[in-house]
Amino acid sequence: MDNERFTPFVLIIERITKNIKRIADMEMEPYGLRSSHVMCILQLAKSENGLSSSALAEACGVDKAFISRITSELLEKNYIVKEIVPGKTYKTSFLLTEAGEEINRKMNEIIANRIASVDKHVTMKELQRFYAVLNEIDEGISILADK
Numbered sequence: 001m002d003n004e005r006f007t008p009f010v011l012i013i014e015r016i017t018k019n020i021k022r023i024a025d026m027e028m029e030p031y032g033l034r035s036s037h038v039m040c041i042l043q044l045a046k047s048e049n050g051l052s053s054s055a056l057a058e059a060c061g062v063d064k065a066f067i068s069r070i071t072s073e074l075l076e077k078n079y080i081v082k083e084i085v086p087g088k089t090y091k092t093s094f095l096l097t098e099a100g101e102e103i104n105r106k107m108n109e110i111i112a113n114r115i116a117s118v119d120k121h122v123t124m125k126e127l128q129r130f131y132a133v134l135n136e137i138d139e140g141i142s143i144l145a146d147k
């Protein structure tokens with residue numbers, strides 16, 4: 001019985017994740033970006049004072065090595081800058097540049113359009129309940145993972 005719930009759940013989540021990454025890769029290709037850059041830019045856009053590597057890794061749900069590679073690429077493309085706090089070698093924050101802000105606006109436009117096409121199939125009440133249940137499942141799995 002439990003396997004009848006577990007297997008479809010994992011497969012559906014993996015398929016959704018894979019498809020979201022494919023869509024993001026297609027949409028970001030003209031800007032020289034991939035899906036791995038999208039979440040980083042979106043998280044930086046939400047932060048007024050920028051984010052450190054550690055905070056960015058936590059916000060994106062990835063490790064610091066991944067963030068190091070992504071931020072290096074974004075720095076090279078001039079989408080972010082590193083703000084160095086004087087006297088604090090390890091207290092640097094990443095901030096979006098003007099080009100980064102522009103790409104964030106484009107990403108939000110793309111996301112809004114894509115979400116709107118998906119939302120046509122589900123009511124707002126169903127979406128609210130879905131996210132509430134998904135958050136409860138996430139909390140339960142996180143507790144298990146932390147043990």
